[in-house]
Amino acid sequence: MxxxxxxxxxxxxxxxxxxxxxxxxxxxxxxxxxxxxxxxxxxxxxxxxxxxxxxxxxxxxxxxxxxxCVSVRVIAGEFEPSRNLRKVLHRNADLVGEMRNAVPTSEQYSIFRAYLDARHHDGGMADMTVLDYAMMVEDTHVTTRIVEYRRRTDSGEQGGELVAAALTDVLGDGLSMVYSFFDPDVDDRSLGTFMILDHIARARSMGLPYVYLGYWIEGSSKMSYKARFLPQQRLSPNGWLRVDATGIAAQD
Incomplete structure (x- = not known):
């Protein structure tokens, strides 16, 4: 054998x-x-x-x-937020993000559970227990971090209320957003969009060229937000193709 x-x-x-x-x-x-x-x-x-x-x-x-299903990665070094995306950054200027070791906490799970119940109550992850969540975070053989987003304290430092988190892999050429979630009670903050913007800034500061967003599906309302982050590259049978604000793709 x-x-x-x-x-x-x-x-x-x-x-x-x-x-x-x-x-x-x-x-x-x-x-x-x-x-x-x-x-x-x-x-x-x-x-x-x-x-x-x-x-x-x-x-x-x-x-x-x-x-x-088309894989998408944002070109971090060339990204410039649109007027609407700058509004999202301004709306969340009171938040501080910290990249930490991938260690699950009850505080994270509380928000994760509320997020699933509000957004994905009929999805494949709907029945995840606290142990399932711990496995999602800890069961990794690659370089994985969790980025926590908290309100600033009165002193302006981190340490306030947790409102969002993103499980993120650190690759050789970028950050890959594995799963992100947020407190559904502050839905007006556009926290999903904010976390992507923050990861783009983090990748740039770390000298990494890309942020991997997973799959984009043309015509799917669930995936349409990923097309907002330009310039980006989309994986085709001919390799990664660049897509910019003009909508024209060229082979990378």
Whole structure:
């Protein structure tokens, strides 16, 4: 029998299931395990090829009749926020973000639970317990951080109320936003958008060229917000294509 090293990825294909984004379509995914000493290198390589990470699994859509899911990454060094995005930054100027080791807390879970109940009560994560949340944060063999966003205290320092958090992988060429969530009671702050803007600024300050946002699907209202962050690159069969404010794509 052939023996495979933990550092040799084996790929598997899921059975078809209803697509959560496009009605009437079936989705399939190809996935592999991110384990062993080379997990970080493999995660970098697979992310460049359109994979996403979930705990110790890297996956990519592999649907039979559809190629709607398109990987998107923002070009951090060239990004300039639009007037509307600057308003989001101003609206959240009282928040302070801190990138910390990926350690789950009850405070995080409280907001995570409220976020799921308000936004995704019928989704695949709706029944996640505090232990499930801990596994989502801790079950990683790659460089993962959690960015917490808190209100400033009266002294102007961090340490106030937690309002949002983002689980983030630090790649060789960027930050990959694995999952973000926020207090639904402050929905008027546009915190999802704010966290992306903050990650773009963080990537730039860290000398990293990209922020990976996952999949964008043209025509999907759930994914439309990702097209606001320009210039960006979208993964095509011919490689990463640049998309700027003119809407014209050119091969990177």
């Amino acid at each position: 052939t023996q495979h090293s933990r550092n040799t990825p084996q790929f598997y294909l899921t059975a078809p299931t209803p697509c959560p984004y496009l009605e009437g379509f079936q989705e399939r995914k190809v996935f592999t395990h991110l384990v062993g000493d080379k997990a970080g290198e493999l995660n970098d390589l697979l992310t460049h090829g359109g994979f996403r990470r979930s705990q110790s699994i890297a996956y990519r859509p592999a649907c039979d009749l559809c190629r709607a």
